[in-house]
Amino acid sequence: MAPPQRSRVPLEFGGPLGAAALMLLLPATLVHLLLAARSAPAHLLAPPPALPAPGALWSPWALQLCLGWLGLQVALYLLPARKVAEGLQLKDKSRLLYPINGFQALVLTALLLGLGLWAGLPLDALADMLLPLAFAATLTAFVVSILLFVKSLMAHPSALAPGGNSGNPVYDFFLGRELNPRIISFDIKYFCELRPGLLGWVLINLALLMQEAKLRGSPSLAMCLVNGFQLLYVGDALWHEEAILTTMDIMHDGFGFMLAFGNLVWVPFTYSLQAQFLLHHPQPLGLPLAAGICLLNAVGYYIFRGANSQKNTFRKNPSDPSVAGLETIPTATGQQLLVSGWWGVVRHPNYLGDIIMALAWSLPCGVTHLLPYFYLLYFIALLLHREARDELQCLQKYGLAWQEYCQRVPYRIVPYVY
Numbered sequence: 001m002a003p004p005q006r007s008r009v010p011l012e013f014g015g016p017l018g019a020a021a022l023m024l025l026l027p028a029t030l031v032h033l034l035l036a037a038r039s040a041p042a043h044l045l046a047p048p049p050a051l052p053a054p055g056a057l058w059s060p061w062a063l064q065l066c067l068g069w070l071g072l073q074v075a076l077y078l079l080p081a082r083k084v085a086e087g088l089q090l091k092d093k094s095r096l097l098y099p100i101n102g103f104q105a106l107v108l109t110a111l112l113l114g115l116g117l118w119a120g121l122p123l124d125a126l127a128d129m130l131l132p133l134a135f136a137a138t139l140t141a142f143v144v145s146i147l148l149f150v151k152s153l154m155a156h157p158s159a160l161a162p163g164g165n166s167g168n169p170v171y172d173f174f175l176g177r178e179l180n181p182r183i184i185s186f187d188i189k190y191f192c193e194l195r196p197g198l199l200g201w202v203l204i205n206l207a208l209l210m211q212e213a214k215l216r217g218s219p220s221l222a223m224c225l226v227n228g229f230q231l232l233y234v235g236d237a238l239w240h241e242e243a244i245l246t247t248m249d250i251m252h253d254g255f256g257f258m259l260a261f262g263n264l265v266w267v268p269f270t271y272s273l274q275a276q277f278l279l280h281h282p283q284p285l286g287l288p289l290a291a292g293i294c295l296l297n298a299v300g301y302y303i304f305r306g307a308n309s310q311k312n313t314f315r316k317n318p319s320d321p322s323v324a325g326l327e328t329i330p331t332a333t334g335q336q337l338l339v340s341g342w343w344g345v346v347r348h349p350n351y352l353g354d355i356i357m358a359l360a361w362s363l364p365c366g367v368t369h370l371l372p373y374f375y376l377l378y379f380i381a382l383l384l385h386r387e388a389r390d391e392l393q394c395l396q397k398y399g400l401a402w403q404e405y406c407q408r409v410p411y412r413i414v415p416y417v418y
C-alpha cells in the first residue's frame with residue numbers, strides 16, 4: 001500500500017511539543033480541579049492544600065466501575081435505533097450510517113438507575129470516588145487512544161483525517177489519525193462524543209446532589225439548579241443527536257487522545273465542577289436570584305437551540321418551510337451559507353447561547369470563589385479556538401463566498417462586540 005500522503009494542514013495546539021505538554025497538563029489540571037473543589041479554600045489559581053497519596057488515585061473498583069459504565073453504554077448503543085441517519089459525504093463519496101438512539105440510552109440509563117436506587121444502590125458513594133474514577137477514566141482514555149493509533153496505521157489513506165496525519169507520532173496520537181474509526185459498524189468517535197461522557201456527567205451530578213441530601217437533609221436550590229440546567233443540556237444534545245453529524249469533531253477531526261480524553265474524562269469530571277463545589281461549599285440562593293438565573297439559562301438555551309436547529313435543518317433540507325425564506329449566499333461548492341436569521345446576527349450564534357448557559361451554570365455557586373467559573377473561562381477559550389479553526393476551514397472551503405459572509409455579518413460571537 002502506498003505510504004499515506006502527509007497532510008499539509010498547519011499544525012495546531014503548538015505542534016508536537018504543545019500536544020505532549022497538553023497530554024501531561026490536562027490530567028494534572030483535572031487532579032488539581034478535583035482537589036480544589038473539595039478543599040475549604042477552593043482556590044482555582046493556588047496549589048491544592050494537600051496532594052493525594054498515590055493510593056488515593058488508584059482503585060481497581062473504580063476501574064471496574066468505569067469499564068462497566070462503558071460496557072453498559074456500548075450495549076445501549078447497539079440496541080435497535082428509532083432511526084438510522086446518514087453522515088455527510090466522505091472523500092470517497094460514501095456516507096456512513098449512524099444509529100440515532102442516544103435519548104433512548106438516556107431514558108434506559110435513567111430507568112436502570114431508578115431500579116438500582118429502589119434496590120438500595122448507594123449512588124452517592126460515587127461522590128467520594130471522583131479522584132480514583134477520574135484516574136481510571138484517564139487510563140482508559142490513554143489505552144483507547146493507543147489502540148486507535150495502532151488501528152489507524154492499518155487504515156486506508158482515504159480514511160485519515162487531514163489534521164492528524166502530520167507524520168509526527170506524538171502530534172498525530174494527540175489529534176487522531178483516523179477520521180471515523182469503526183469496529184464493523186460501531187463508530188467509536190460518534191459513540192464517545194455523546195454517550196459515556198455526557199451521561200457520566202449527569203450521573204456524577206446526581207451522585208453529588210444525593211450526597212448533599214444525605215449530608216444536609218435535602219439538596220440545596222443551587223445544586224438543584226445546576227443539576228437541572230446540565231441535565232437539560234445533555235438531554236438536548238441526545239435528543240438532537242443527529243445534529244452532531246454536522247459538527248467539526250465528526251466532519252473534520254480525527255479521533256485521538258484529545259477527543260478521547262475530552263469525551264471520557266474532561267466532560268464528566270470537569271463539567272461537574274459546579275456540583276462538586278456546591279457539595280463542599282453550600283451557597284444560599286434566594287428565589288428572586290434563582291428565578292433570574294433560570295431566565296438567563298432559558299435565554300441562552302433559546303439562542304443555542306434556535307441557531308443550531310436552524311443551521312442543521314438548513315443543511316439537511318434547504319427547502320424546509322422553517323428555513324426556506326432565509327437569505328443565503330451561494331458558494332462554489334453548491335452548499336449555501338445562511339446570511340439571515342440567527343446566522344445573520346453573528347457568525348457563531350450557537351456559541352453565544354452556549355456561553356450564556358455556561359454563565360447561568362456558574363452563578364448559583366455565588367461570587368466568592370473563582371473555581372466554579374472555571375468551566376466558563378475554559379469554555380470561552382475553547383470556543384474562541386474552535387471558532388478560529390472553523391473560520392479557517394470555511395474560508396478554505398468557501399473562499400470568496402465566506403469573505404462576503406464576513407463582510408455582511410462582521411461579528412463572530414457577540415453582536416457589536418466580537
Ligand SMILES: NC(=O)C1=CN([C@@H]2O[C@H](COP(=O)(O)OP(=O)(O)OC[C@H]3O[C@@H](n4cnc5c(N)ncnc54)[C@H](OP(=O)(O)O)[C@@H]3O)[C@@H](O)[C@H]2O)C=CC1
Nearest residue numbers: 246247248249308311336337338339343350351354386390
Ligand atoms: N459544551 C461543550 O464543551 C461544547 C459545546 N459545543 C457546542 O456544539 C455546537 C456545535 O458547535 P461546533 O461543532 O463548533 O460547530 P457548528 O455547529 O458551529 O458548525 C460549524 C459549521 O457550520 C457550518 N456553517 C457555519 N456558518 C454557516 C452559515 N452561515 N450557514 C450555513 N452553515 C454554516 C459550517 O459547516 P458546513 O458549511 O460544512 O456545513 C461550519 O463548519 C455549538 O452550539 C457549540 O456551542 C461545541 C464544543 C464544545
Ligand SMILES: CC(C)CCC[C@@H](C)[C@H]1CC=C2C3=C(CC[C@@]21C)[C@@]1(C)CC[C@H](O)C[C@@H]1CC3
Nearest residue numbers: 026193194236237247249258261262263266267
Ligand atoms: C480536553 C481538551 C482541552 C478539549 C476537549 C474538548 C471536548 C470536551 C469538546 C470538543 C467538542 C465537544 C462537543 C460537545 C461536548 C464537549 C466536546 C467533546 C457537545 C457534545 C456538547 C453538547 C452539544 O449539544 C454538542 C457538542 C458537540 C461538541
